[in-house]
Amino acid sequence: MLRTAAVILWKDLRIEMRTRDAIGAAFVFSLLTMVIFNFALDANTPEMRRLAAGFFWVAFAFSGTLALNRSFALEKESGAGRALIFAPVDPAGVYLGKFFANALFLFITQVIVLPAFIVFFDATVVASRWWALAASFILGSVAFASVGTLFSAVAANTRMRELMLPLLFLPVTVPALIGAVETTAFALGGTASAAFWFKLLVVYDVVFVTVSLLIFEFALEE
Amino acid sequence: MKQRQIADNILVYALFIWMSVSLVMMFFYAPIESEMGIVQKIFYFHVPLAWNAFLGFAIVFFASFRYLATRDPKWDARALAAAEVGVLFTTLVLITGPIWAKPVWGIWWTWDARLTLTFVLWLIYMGYLMLRRYIESPERRAVLAAVVGVTGFVDVPLVYFAIRWWRTQHPQPVIMGGEDSGLDPKMATTLWVSTAAYLLLFTVLFRRRLALEHLRHELDEYRAQRDHMKGAM
Numbered sequence: 001m002l003r004t005a006a007v008i009l010w011k012d013l014r015i016e017m018r019t020r021d022a023i024g025a026a027f028v029f030s031l032l033t034m035v036i037f038n039f040a041l042d043a044n045t046p047e048m049r050r051l052a053a054g055f056f057w058v059a060f061a062f063s064g065t066l067a068l069n070r071s072f073a074l075e076k077e078s079g080a081g082r083a084l085i086f087a088p089v090d091p092a093g094v095y096l097g098k099f100f101a102n103a104l105f106l107f108i109t110q111v112i113v114l115p116a117f118i119v120f121f122d123a124t125v126v127a128s129r130w131w132a133l134a135a136s137f138i139l140g141s142v143a144f145a146s147v148g149t150l151f152s153a154v155a156a157n158t159r160m161r162e163l164m165l166p167l168l169f170l171p172v173t174v175p176a177l178i179g180a181v182e183t184t185a186f187a188l189g190g191t192a193s194a195a196f197w198f199k200l201l202v203v204y205d206v207v208f209v210t211v212s213l214l215i216f217e218f219a220l221e222e
Numbered sequence: 223m224k225q226r227q228i229a230d231n232i233l234v235y236a237l238f239i240w241m242s243v244s245l246v247m248m249f250f251y252a253p254i255e256s257e258m259g260i261v262q263k264i265f266y267f268h269v270p271l272a273w274n275a276f277l278g279f280a281i282v283f284f285a286s287f288r289y290l291a292t293r294d295p296k297w298d299a300r301a302l303a304a305a306e307v308g309v310l311f312t313t314l315v316l317i318t319g320p321i322w323a324k325p326v327w328g329i330w331w332t333w334d335a336r337l338t339l340t341f342v343l344w345l346i347y348m349g350y351l352m353l354r355r356y357i358e359s360p361e362r363r364a365v366l367a368a369v370v371g372v373t374g375f376v377d378v379p380l381v382y383f384a385i386r387w388w389r390t391q392h393p394q395p396v397i398m399g400g401e402d403s404g405l406d407p408k409m410a411t412t413l414w415v416s417t418a419a420y421l422l423l424f425t426v427l428f429r430r431r432l433a434l435e436h437l438r439h440e441l442d443e444y445r446a447q448r449d450h451m452k453g454a455m
Contacts, residue, residue, distance in 0.1 A: 150373065154366045158356035167352060168370060171345040172377045175384035182388070196387055204380055211376050218290055219369050 001093040008097025015074065016105060022067040026109040029066050033059035034120050052121040053185035057140070057177055060113070064106050065166045068148040071102055072156035081156070084220065091217035095149060099209070102152075103145035110137045126189040132198075136183035139201035143176035146208035153219040176204045230429060237422045244412070244419040252412040261325050266412055268318040270420035271311045272340065278308025278424065279343060279375060282350070286371030289364060295439070298364035301371050302354065303431035305347050307424055312344045335386040342381050346374040360442075 016022055037055050041048055048055075075081035084094055117123060125133055148169055155165040179201040186194035248266045255262035281304035289297035319337065320330040331337065350370050357363040405413070 147373065150369070154353070154369055157362055157366055158353060159358070160356045164349075164353055164356060167345075167349040171342050171349060172374060174342050175377065175380040178384045178388050200380070200384055200387075207376060207380065208373075211373060215290070215369055215372060218365050221365065 001090045001096065004089040004093025005096035005100065008094055009100045012071075012098065012101035013104070016101070022070050022105045023109050023112075025070075026063040026067040026105070027112055029063035030059045030109065030113045031116055033062055034117065038120065048121075052117070052123045053181050053188055053190060055121060056113075056117050056184060057181045059117075060106075060110060060140075061144075061170065061173070061177060062166075063109065063113075064144050064148065065169060067105050067109065068102060068144070068152045068169070069155070069162055069165050071098060071149060071152040073161065076156045076161075081220075091220050092213050094220060095213055095216035098153075099145050099149045099212070102149050103141045106141040106144055106148075107137055110141065123188050125187055129187040129189070132183055132194055133187035135198060136180050136187060136201070139183070139198075139205055140176065140180035142205045143180070143201060143208065144173060146205060146212050147172050150208075150212040150216060150219055153216065157219075176201060179204065226433075230426075230433075233422070233426050233429065237419070237426050240415075240422055241419045244416045247412045247415055252409045253406060255409075258326050261322055264318050264322040266416040268315060268322060269413060270417040271318070272315045273417060274420045274424045275308045275311035275315060275340075275343075277421075278304045278311060278428075279347060279378070282308065282347070282371045283375035286368035286375075289368045290372070295360075295364065298368065299432055299435040299439075301368065302435060303428050305350055305371070306431055307427045309344065309347045309351060310427070311420075311424070312340060312347070315340055316344060333385075333389070335382060335389050338385045339378070339382050342385075343378065346377065350374060 034055065037059070038044075072081065075084060118125075148165075151165055151169045151172070155161040155168065158164045179197040182191060182197040183194045183201065185191050186197070244266075248263055252263075252266070254260060282301045285297045285301035285304060288294070289301060319340075323332070324330050350367060353370055354363055354367050357366060
């Protein structure tokens with residue numbers, strides 16, 4: 001299972017290194033969302049700065065969907081999805097590989113969007129709370145990738161896959177989104193404690209990685 | 223088939239009588255609430271609809287799970303019927319809620335835990351129903367919908383706790399005097415009668431929807447046979 005996961009992960013990483021489709025699109029889209037926020041809400045006021053963590057995660061929720069959409073679209077277009085189904089490998093391994101690739105793409109996107117975000121919203125990370133920022137990025141990426149990978153495989157089989165993924169994926173990620181926003185807000189000095197949100201994110205990640213691992217084989221078959 | 227129809231007819235008559243009794247109780251037996259006045263009556267529609275909608279989503283989860291385990295199309299049909307009636311009831315909950323909230327709270331909507339959870343549930347199961355429309359093959363549709371039906375329900379407790387905790391940290395725009403605390407016994411009785419009435423309505427709609435799905439399935443089979451025969455000639 002782990003070997004399958006490693007092979008799939010390596011394949012997706014190589015594709016991404018050559019095309020930079022997922023991260024590139026998600027990065028540009030995140031910047032775009034921030035520009036729109038600025039116009040819609042006038043981000044240069046102190047109150048808006050307090051809500052910066054929210055802006056960041058909304059931008060990321062939408063741009064992340066873009067990246068996740070590509071995850072199984074590639075396999076579908078090239079017919080490699082069918083090959084994956086017929087290959088004598090554990091579907092859980094396919095899921096794990098895809099999941100790690102997606103989580104990594106989402107995390108890298110966040111890391112490269114962060115400087116732009118800090119500049120645009122005049123956000124400062126509290127010195128002793130960098131760990132909380134890192135935790136919200138890692139746990140948030142894992143949360144998005146866990147359900148995102150599963151639903152991306154589901155949506156890839158529909159007629160309207162670009163449309164279907166956000167409709168299915170965003171409502172289900174609501175708890176993770178709240179947890180990630182609050183943990184990031186804590187790192188930016190907006191709130192006093194993030195212990196509960198940290199735990200919520202961990203629980204969300206464990207629950208949805210487990211559920212997805214168990215159920216993924218059904219989403220893959222044809 | 224004959225027995226099914228008889229059972230359906232009995233259910234419909236029972237629903238008619240029970241729902242009438244429940245309406246009479248709502249307006250003539252249950253006292254008028256001292257502070258909210260007549261608008262409080264919406265409570266007897268709103269709460270039973272919400273409870274039965276949640277029941278519907280629980281059935282979606284169970285039926286989806288059973289479908290993945292057995293691959294029996296009847297479980298898929300049950301999940302679909304429960305999801306449709308559940309979404310219908312949730313829609314009514316989301317409409318009746320604000321009608322009550324505006325005169326009582328002074329606002330149509332607040333992002334309180336229960337309201338937000340209901341709204342998020344509505345979105346999840348609308349997504350579920352839309353997904354079904356965009357997949358041609360019946361088997362693929364059943365399997366993929368079941369995947370979403372199971373995953374979506376696992377999310378419910380997480381959504382609830384996340385929003386509840388989030389709410390307690392942020393200022394509440396309205397004070398929610400818990401409706402269940404110190405409910406007048408006559409009101410409580412009416413609420414239970416009404417809940418049973420809506421459970422009956424749920425059952426009738428659910429069974430009708432299943433019968434419709436069954437007919438559709440038969441029609442598809444006849445069409446397939448016809449096309450097959452055309453191909454042979």
